[in-house]
Amino acid sequence: MLQSLKKLWELFNKKERLQILVLLIAVLAMALAQVIGIASVMPFMDLVMEPEVVEESQILNNIYNYFAFESVTAFTVFVGAVMFFLILLSNAISTFASWYKLKFVWENNHRLSRRLLKKYMSKPYSYFLMHNTADLGKNVLHEVYALTINYLIQLIDLITYSIVALAIIILLFLTDLLITSAAIIILGSSYILIYLATKNKMKIAGEKRLEANMNRYKTAYEAFNGIKEIKVNSRENEFLNRYTYYSAKNAKLQAWNQIIRQMPRYFMEALAFGSVVLLVLYFVVRGEDSTQLISKVSLFAFAGYRLLPALQSIFNSASSMVFNTAILDRIHEDIFEAGKFAAQKWPDSLPEPMEFRESLKLKDITFSYHEQGEKILKNIDIEIRKDSQIGLAGETGSGKSTLVNIILGLLEADQGKIIVDGKELNRDNIRNWQRNIGYVPQDIYLCDNTIIKNIAFGVPESEIDFEAVQKAAQIANIADFIENELEAGYQSIVGERGIRISGGQKQRLGLARALYHDPEILILDEATSSLDEATQKAVMEAIDKIAEVKTMIIIAHRLSTVQKCDKIYLIEKGKIIDSGDYAELANNSQKFRKLADISSNR
Numbered sequence: 001m002l003q004s005l006k007k008l009w010e011l012f013n014k015k016e017r018l019q020i021l022v023l024l025i026a027v028l029a030m031a032l033a034q035v036i037g038i039a040s041v042m043p044f045m046d047l048v049m050e051p052e053v054v055e056e057s058q059i060l061n062n063i064y065n066y067f068a069f070e071s072v073t074a075f076t077v078f079v080g081a082v083m084f085f086l087i088l089l090s091n092a093i094s095t096f097a098s099w100y101k102l103k104f105v106w107e108n109n110h111r112l113s114r115r116l117l118k119k120y121m122s123k124p125y126s127y128f129l130m131h132n133t134a135d136l137g138k139n140v141l142h143e144v145y146a147l148t149i150n151y152l153i154q155l156i157d158l159i160t161y162s163i164v165a166l167a168i169i170i171l172l173f174l175t176d177l178l179i180t181s182a183a184i185i186i187l188g189s190s191y192i193l194i195y196l197a198t199k200n201k202m203k204i205a206g207e208k209r210l211e212a213n214m215n216r217y218k219t220a221y222e223a224f225n226g227i228k229e230i231k232v233n234s235r236e237n238e239f240l241n242r243y244t245y246y247s248a249k250n251a252k253l254q255a256w257n258q259i260i261r262q263m264p265r266y267f268m269e270a271l272a273f274g275s276v277v278l279l280v281l282y283f284v285v286r287g288e289d290s291t292q293l294i295s296k297v298s299l300f301a302f303a304g305y306r307l308l309p310a311l312q313s314i315f316n317s318a319s320s321m322v323f324n325t326a327i328l329d330r331i332h333e334d335i336f337e338a339g340k341f342a343a344q345k346w347p348d349s350l351p352e353p354m355e356f357r358e359s360l361k362l363k364d365i366t367f368s369y370h371e372q373g374e375k376i377l378k379n380i381d382i383e384i385r386k387d388s389q390i391g392l393a394g395e396t397g398s399g400k401s402t403l404v405n406i407i408l409g410l411l412e413a414d415q416g417k418i419i420v421d422g423k424e425l426n427r428d429n430i431r432n433w434q435r436n437i438g439y440v441p442q443d444i445y446l447c448d449n450t451i452i453k454n455i456a457f458g459v460p461e462s463e464i465d466f467e468a469v470q471k472a473a474q475i476a477n478i479a480d481f482i483e484n485e486l487e488a489g490y491q492s493i494v495g496e497r498g499i500r501i502s503g504g505q506k507q508r509l510g511l512a513r514a515l516y517h518d519p520e521i522l523i524l525d526e527a528t529s530s531l532d533e534a535t536q537k538a539v540m541e542a543i544d545k546i547a548e549v550k551t552m553i554i555i556a557h558r559l560s561t562v563q564k565c566d567k568i569y570l571i572e573k574g575k576i577i578d579s580g581d582y583a584e585l586a587n588n589s590q591k592f593r594k595l596a597d598i599s600s601n602r
């Protein structure tokens with residue numbers, strides 16, 4: 001538990017830690033006010049039942065004389081009013097403490113989920129190759145909320161009610177040591193026993209729930225993402241069944257946790273009621289007079305009315321925290337992860353593009369996705385002159401996309417260097433280098449927004465340069481379609497992941513997006529592989545137009561795409577096995593010819 005609390009503390013910044021201290025003070029004041037409210041009951045009851053106590057009690061006598069009351073009745077009304085005021089004050093302080101607590105908790109929920117999203121976004125690209133994005137989304141949106149509600153609020157409740165319980169217990173000790181000790185032993189030990197008996201199971205159930213919830217999110221996400229294939233293959237049932245399994249498991253574990261947390265309440269209430277009855281009998285047997293008896297029993301009944309919920313809340317909170325330790329561990333790990341997946345800060349403003357005048361050299365690049373894993377790239381040496389057009393060809397799985405990801409600075413080579421005009425790329429200048437690159441991936445992601453926002457992707461609306469958008473669309477051979485065939489032109493909505501436009505249009509929108517920033521280098525990852533001849537021709541025309549003024553790196557299966565390249569590198573199993581222009585390779589390389597045959601037959 002202590003280790004978990006340390007982890008929780010580490011999740012807060014200085015300001016939040018200060019807020020926690022303010023909250024603790026408010027909670028302490030609340031506890032104190034509640035105890036004073038309770039303590040004021042006894043003299044009031046004494047006065048009502050036995051007015052002579054004014055003379056017997058030194059304190060009451062002093063107050064009576066100080067304010068010079070004329071009758072005991074007037075004094076009783078005064079004490080009653082004070083008691084009522086104290087209870088009002090206690091509730092006012094409780095209201096403030098609750099308000100402050102909720103404000104803190106919700107602000108914290110907002111800040112922590114933002115911090116987690118920021119952390120995830122600053123993880124290296126390789127992190128996203130290893131982690132499920134539905135799971136990451138779930139952590140940001142759901143688990144941080146669960147951590148706030150089921151761990152943080154519970155911790156604050158635990159502290160609050162421990163203080164309340166402690167203060168009430170001290171008050172009761174002052175009143176009657178023996179009975180209080182007996183009550184604490186009976187109630188306290190019952191709660192402790194239940195807690196100890198369920199603790200480990202609770203922790204394991206919490207871990208299982210986290211996993212079930214992850215699979216629940218993953219399945220729902222996959223069901224929507226793959227809806228086309230699911231429908232064509234009639235696999236709806238499969239996904240629904242999978243979802244049902246995890247969702248039911250999640251629900252069952254949640255219910256079990258809540259039941260364990262709340263059930264002892266009823267048992268304890270019966271126990272407490274029985275204890276009050278026993279208490280009355282005990283006083284009767286001891287032969288105490290009825291006035292004292294009523295006053296003491298009132299105090300114990302009222303204190304019990306406050307103490308029992310406090311003990312129940314302590315148990316409830318402690319159990320909830322144990323159940324949700326797995327979430328805390330996961331979020332703490334993701335925020336403070338070091339090593340290969342440590343977060344890397346991104347700059348506050350756009351970095352300046354790195355100068356690119358002569359050449360880009362890859363020297364002895366070696367890479368594998370996993371430590372000790374198979375080498376996906378082996379000793380790659382490539383030189384790309386500015387304004388040249390380079391093709392990367394090779395069978396599927398040969399390592400072309402991996403190589404491009406290294407050039408893009410998304411993956412770090414295990415060995416070797418990337419040198420731009422004699423300057424080696426490293427973590428400090430990689431973003432300046434990336435500013436030179438326009439990249440068209442295999443699968444272009446289009447957001448559910450307008451054409452203009454998809455071309456100027458990620459640019460704040462007020463900063464979008466419409467002329468640059470139009471120019472990029474023209475070069476990408478998509479301007480005609482946007483301006484003449486779409487009703488709202490550049491303001492037309494594309495639809496989630498671009499499902500309202502064709503594959504070829506999507507490719508060209510991706511091309512326009514890559515060109516919007518007028519980059520020095522354009523990298524196309526199999527830009528035309530999914531297109532029919534006519535669309536491919538339109539895209540190729542666009543590419544040829546761009547190739548006249550830009551450095552280009554093209555990955556292609558269809559070798560027609562790289563026909564005009566100045567140099568083509570033939571890659572096989574992560575190694576460059578040949579290079580030359582199209583004619584040279586067609587003459588000299590059997591493998592290239594084979595690849596050319598295969599690709600032209602597709």
Ligand SMILES: Nc1ncnc2c1ncn2[C@@H]1O[C@H](COP(=O)(O)OP(=O)(O)OP(=O)(O)O)[C@@H](O)[C@H]1O
Binds near residue numbers: 130369370376
């Ligand atoms: N995230 C990953 N984790 C582990 N291995 C990977 C990962 N991504 C790719 N690989 C492996 O690396 C090898 C090269 O893949 P890569 O995508 O670079 O090939 P490619 O030549 O671009 O293929 P294609 O033409 O089909 O896109 C393949 O064997 C692939 O299985």
